[in-house]
Amino acid sequence: VIAEPISTANGVQVPSKAYWKRMREICDTHGVLLIADEVINGWGRSGTYFAIEHYDIVPDMVTMAKGLSSGYAPIAAVAVRDSVFEGFKEKGDVALGHLLTFGGQAVACSAALKNIEIFKQENLVQQSAEKGEYLKKQLQELSSHPSVGDVRGLGLMCGVEIVKNKETKEKFGREAQFTKRVSELVNEKGLLTRVWDTIHLAPPFVVTIDEIDRMVAITDEALTQAENEYAAELG
Template sequence: MVKTEIKETLIDLDKKHFIHPTSSLKQQQETGAPFIFTEGKGVYLTDISGKKVLEGMASLWNVNVGYGRKELAEAAREQMEKLAFTNSFSSMGNEPAIRLAAKLAELTPGDLNAVFFTSSGSESNDTAYKLARYYWKIQGSPEKTKIISRKKGYHGVNIGATSATGITPFQEMTSSLAPDFLHVDTFSTESLRKCIEIEGPDKIAAFIAEPVQGAGGVNIAPDGYFQEIRKICDENNILFIADEVITGFGRTGKMFACEHYGIVPDIMLLAKGITSGYIPLGAVVVTDRIHKDLIKYSEGVLLHGYTYSGHATACAVALKNIEIIEKESLIENSRLMGKELLDGFYKIQKEIDIVGEVRTLGLIGAVEIINPVTNTRFPAHIAPKVSAEAAKRGLIIRTVVFEGMDTLVFSPPLVINQKEIEELLSILREALLAVQNSL
C-alpha cells in the first residue's frame, strides 16, 4: 500500500474503533483524525503523509525533553529485561521506585520528602484528596472533608479530580459530581477567606491550586498571592496542595513553579514531565510532618493503591528523564527561551490588532484574542480559527474557549532553541494575520 491508502485505512479503523479522549465524537466521524503521527524528533512531529509540524504544546504540556530520546527507550529496555514490573503492595519494593522517591525528595522544596506513586495526574489528585481526609480522620477530625479549589482550575478527569476542576464544561459532562468540593475566585484571597468563614475551618481538609493554571488559560498568579494563600491555610489548619502536574520539572523556568513564590505546600502533585510522557507515571509528595503523622496515627493497612504504583520501568524512565533535564540545563533553557517567546509575543501584539494580553512564565504562555474595536472578546470564538491556520502552516497549539476566554496557549518542549522559537513565532504571526484579514 502507498501512504495515502494506509492513511485512509487507519482513518476508517479509527472511526470504527477508537473513542478519542477530550475530542468531538461527531467531528471524528465526519472528518477523521487531522493528524496521524508516526515519528517525533526534538520539537517536531511527522505524520503519516510526511508532513512535519512544530509541537507548540509538547503534546499535553508534558514532552519536556523532546521527542525521540533514545536514552529513555534504552532505560525502559534495560529495566524491562531485568524487572519490568512487580507490585508495591504489602511493603514490597523495587530499586527504581525507591531511588526515584529519594530523588524527588532531593528535588522538591522544603521538607517534601515522602512519595506515593500513581500513574497519572488525575490519580495523583484523587490520591491527595483521600490522603488529606484520611490525615484528619486518624487525628480525630473526621468532619474535615471539604476540598476548596479555584475557578478555572483544572485537576483531571477522575470523579474527584473532575469535582475539583473549576471549569464548568468539565463538570457538566457528568450528572453526579463528588460531594464536599467548593470553588473560590481564581486570584482572590478574600474569596478564600470568606469561603473558610462560611464553611468553618473545622470542616475543610485542604485547599488545592495550580501554581500556574494551565488548561484554564495559563493564568499566572499576581505577586504575593501564594504567600498569602500559604498564610491563610496555616492560620486555619488547612492543608495546602500544589498541583504541579503541568508546571513541574522545568516548565516555568524553575524545577517546580512553587519555587517562584518561595512557598512549600503540604502536598505536591506530579505527573506529565516526570517522564516527559514516555511512559505513564505520577506522584504525590508529602511533607515530613504529614508522613510522620500518618505513621503515628494510622492503624492497619493504608487501603489505597494502584496496580502500577511504583512501576519499576516507569520509575527507571523517570530517573533517566530527570537526569537529562539536569545534564542538559533544560530548566535554564526554559527560562531563557521563555523570555524569547514573550518578547516575540510582545512584537506580535504591537503589530496585530486582534492580539490582546500576552504572558509567559518560562515555557508556558498564552495569547488572548480580542476585538480591537470594543477591546472585548468577539461574539464568536476566534482562537480556534488561528489554531487551524497555524496547523496548516506546521504549528500545533491549543485553545481555551470557555469561561469567557478566547485564548491561544503554548507549552513547547524544553529543548526548543532560538531558531525554533523564531519559527513558532513566524507561523503564529502568519496565522493571526490570516484570521484577522478574514474578519
C-alpha cells in the same frame, strides 16, 4: 486547597507573589493543607523545577506527573511535608497508605529516574528559563495585533490572549469562528498547539531559537489572516 501555581488551561494565568503569600496565610489561619498541583507546571515548564518556587512559599503537598518522565512513561508522584508524612507512616507496609494497580511500576520509575538524570546533564530547566524568556519577548511583538489582549507566561509556558475588543478585553470565546480559524491556520502552517481563549505555546525544552522564531512567525501570520477575514467582528 489544591491549585496550580500558574493556571495553565485557564489561559496561562501567572498570579502575583502576593496572591500565593495570601493563599498560604489563609490556609495557615484555618489549618488547611495547601497542595500545589504541578502536573503541568512542574519539572521545569515554568523555568524552575517547580512553579511554586517563583512564589517564595512552601506548600504542604506537591503533585506531579507529566514532566516527571517527560511524558515517555505513565507515572505520577506526590511529595509531602514531614508533618503530612507522619500520618501515612502508620501503614508502614504500603507506600503513602494508598494502593494503585500500577503503583511503584518499575519500568515507569526507571524512565523517570533516567529522565531526571538527563534534566540535570542537559540543564533542561535552565534551557526552559532562557528560551522561555526569548519566546515571551518575541511574542510580545504580537501585542500590536488588534486581536491580542495580552501576552504572558513564565519559562516555556506562554500564552497569547485572543480578544474581540482590545480596550475592554472582551473575548471571542473558544467556540467562536475567529478562534477556530486561528486554530486551523496555525495548524495548516505547521504549528500544532491549543487555541482556546488563549493561544498556548509550550514547546519541548530542546526547542531551538529558529523553531521559536518559526512558532512566533506562524502565530503572527495566522492572526493577521484571521483578522483580515473577520475584520467586521473586531473592535
